[in-house]
Amino acid sequence: xxxxxxxxxxxxxxxxxxxxxxxxxxxxxxxxxxxxxxxxxxxxxxxxxxxxxxxxxxxxxxxxxxxxxxxxxxxxxxxxxxxxxxxxxxxxxxxxxxxxxxxxxxxxxxxxxxxxxxxxxxxxxxxxxxxxxxxxxxxxxxxxxxxxxxxxxxxxxxxxxxxxxxxxxxxxxxxxxxxxxxxxxxxxxxxxxxxxxxxxxxxxxxxxxxxxxxxxxxxxxxxxxxxxxxxxxxxxxxxxxxxxxxxxxxxxxxxxxxxxxxxxxxxxxxxxxxxxxxxxxxxxxxxxxxxxxxxxxxxxxxxxxxxxxxxxxxxxxxxxxxxxxxxxxxxxxxxxxxxxxxxxxxxxxxxxxxxxxxxxxxxxxxxxxxxxxx
Numbered sequence: 001x002x003x004x005x006x007x008x009x010x011x012x013x014x015x016x017x018x019x020x021x022x023x024x025x026x027x028x029x030x031x032x033x034x035x036x037x038x039x040x041x042x043x044x045x046x047x048x049x050x051x052x053x054x055x056x057x058x059x060x061x062x063x064x065x066x067x068x069x070x071x072x073x074x075x076x077x078x079x080x081x082x083x084x085x086x087x088x089x090x091x092x093x094x095x096x097x098x099x100x101x102x103x104x105x106x107x108x109x110x111x112x113x114x115x116x117x118x119x120x121x122x123x124x125x126x127x128x129x130x131x132x133x134x135x136x137x138x139x140x141x142x143x144x145x146x147x148x149x150x151x152x153x154x155x156x157x158x159x160x161x162x163x164x165x166x167x168x169x170x171x172x173x174x175x176x177x178x179x180x181x182x183x184x185x186x187x188x189x190x191x192x193x194x195x196x197x198x199x200x201x202x203x204x205x206x207x208x209x210x211x212x213x214x215x216x217x218x219x220x221x222x223x224x225x226x227x228x229x230x231x232x233x234x235x236x237x238x239x240x241x242x243x244x245x246x247x248x249x250x251x252x253x254x255x256x257x258x259x260x261x262x263x264x265x266x267x268x269x270x271x272x273x274x275x276x277x278x279x280x281x282x283x284x285x286x287x288x289x290x291x292x293x294x295x296x297x298x299x300x301x302x303x304x305x306x307x308x309x310x311x312x313x314x315x316x317x318x319x320x321x322x323x324x325x326x327x328x329x330x331x332x333x334x335x336x337x338x339x340x341x342x343x344x345x346x347x348x349x350x351x352x353x354x355x356x357x358x359x360x361x362x363x364x365x366x367x368x369x370x371x372x373x374x
Contacts, residue, residue, distance in 0.1 A: 051293060053325035054092040055100045057309035062130070062319035069107045069172055078116045084109055085175060088321065093180070100323035101295025102181035103274075103348060108162070109172045110135070115163035118193035124227070124271045125154040125177040127162070128299055128344055130319050134168015137161070139231050141201035144208070146173075149235030149301045151261065151344065155227035155271050156182075159198050174299055174321065176346045178273045207231045211264050214241075228263035228270040235301070239342065242280040253368070254290045256281040256332070269350040276346040281305060281334035288368030289331040292360040294352045296324040296345050303341025305334040311373035329363055329370055 018024070018040060031037050069086050078084050087106035088099040099105035108127075110116070112134060128151050129135060135146040139160045144152055154160040164171050182188045203209070210218050211230040214237075223229045242257055251257040258279040261270050269275040278301065281287070289308070298307075304317035309330045314322055324330045334341040352358040363370060 051327035053101065053295075053327060055090050055098070055295065055323065055325035056092045057312060057314060057323060057325065057328065058088075058090055058100075059314040059316055059320055059322040060088050062321070065107060066172070069109050070170070073109055073111055073170075078110060078114050082119075083116055083175075090323065092325075096180040096183070098180040099297055099321075100325055101348060102178065102184060103295050103297055103346070104175075104177045104179040105297050105321065106175045107172055108175050109170065110162065110164045111170050112164050112168045113166040115197065116161055117196045118159050118161035118198045119191065120157055120159050120193070121190040122156050122188045123177045123179045123182045124156040124274050125160075125175060126271075126274060126276065126346060127152045127154070128174045128176070128346075130172045130174060130299075132164070132169045132171030134165035135171040135173065136163055136165065137232075138163075138198055138200060141198060142207050142231060143200045143202070143204045144232040145205060146171075146232070147235065149238075149344070151233040151235075151238075151276065153227060153231045153270055155225075156273075159193055161193075161197060176274065176297060178348065181273060181348065181351070205232070208234070212237075217264065223265045226272045228261075228265070230264050230270075233261050233270075238278050239302075242278060242342065246280060246282065251282075251285075253288045254331070254362070255279050256285055256287055256334075271350070272354075273348065273351050274346055275349040276344070279343050279345070281332055281341045281343070283339055284334060284337050286333045286369075287331045289329045289363035289370045290360060290368075291327050291329045291363070293326050293358055294347050294349045295326050296347045298322050298324070298343050298345045301342040301344045303334060303336060303339055305332065305336070305341045307332045308370050308372065311370050313372060331363075331368070331370060 028038060072084050072086060076084055085106040085108045087097055089097060090099050097104060129146050129148050131148060137144050137146060137152050137160060139154055140158045146152060207229055241259060245259060246257045256279050258277055261276040263270055300316050300318050300320045302318060306313050306315040307330055309324055310328045316322055
């Protein structure tokens with residue numbers, strides 16, 4: 001039932017109580033010919049009482065996708081395709097090729113000896129390695145070797161390329177980008193490197209060796225770019241940090257043991273438009289439900305469990321990917337009685353915070369647990 005305030009708004013700004021008389025319909029036609037319109041016909045749509053995402057919760061199961069991702073190797077080459085990627089398409093965001101909100105995600109595959117051409121674009125990007133050995137990324141001449149569950153940045157405007165060493169194995173990773181956001185802002189550029197490949201100008205993994213030492217910063221180390229100089233965040237020290245932190249905290253009631261990937265220079269997010277984190281749910285842990293502005297894409301780095309998103313249960317296991325739309329109630333459960341579960345996520349929270357749009361709310365009923373809906 002509508003509240004008095006809602007009824008008042010419908011009376012004043014909605015269309016439900018405005019009778020479509022012939023005179024008024026003709027008036028709307030006249031406005032349309034002038035590329036204008038009457039606000040009261042769209043007010044409730046463009047200024048909702050609260051966020052209503054067109055995205056829907058989805059879980060993309062790796063066991064369903066893997067064979068199709070690998071089959072693309074037989075069908076197209078990285079040279080012809082540019083990037084051999086199967087992208088994740090949210091049913092509510094198909095027009096934008098978005099996985100959720102204004103975020104893009106896809107699964108890229110490369111075989112040993114393959115190299116994708118170097119390129120740059122306005123969108124910020126990341127990779128999270130799912131399987132295989134020998135993968136590497138080169139960003140502005142810095143080469144980084146990559147293993148399973150490693151997280152690497154390819155920030156906007158940087159030259160970057162990917163490949164797999166000749167003695168490696170087929171590699172699959174998740175690509176995450178803010179392409180839909182940059183396109184919505186009508187600010188996207190894309191360019192291929194004039195020499196197709198870039199030269200490696202530094203020792204391999206130099207940025208990790210320089211900036212990846214906890215609690216230490218290189219003397220005289222200067223960095224003024226808007227993204228993190230620590231271009232690669234390795235899985236082993238990340239997981240070790242979660243285990244150490246778990247000994248010192250009860251964790252968040254909504255996210256378990258949660259740690260953000262940060263820019264070691266500023267302590268802020270890794271890139272200006274994309275944030276990332278890793279969280280651990282201890283054996284048998286169930287979080288309470290909350291919701292917030294900002295869209296999230298999760299990848300299961302370890303373990304299995306399920307999440308309840310807007311009252312619906314989504315089961316997941318290692319390498320599955322799922323999304324939580326903005327302002328959707330969500331809670332997570334690790335059903336294992338013996339092992340922990342780890343969830344990598346990337347999100348658009350830096351945009352929410354920078355624009356002053358972040359808002360969060362706890363689910364107040366039933367001890368913070370959502371009732372399941374059919």
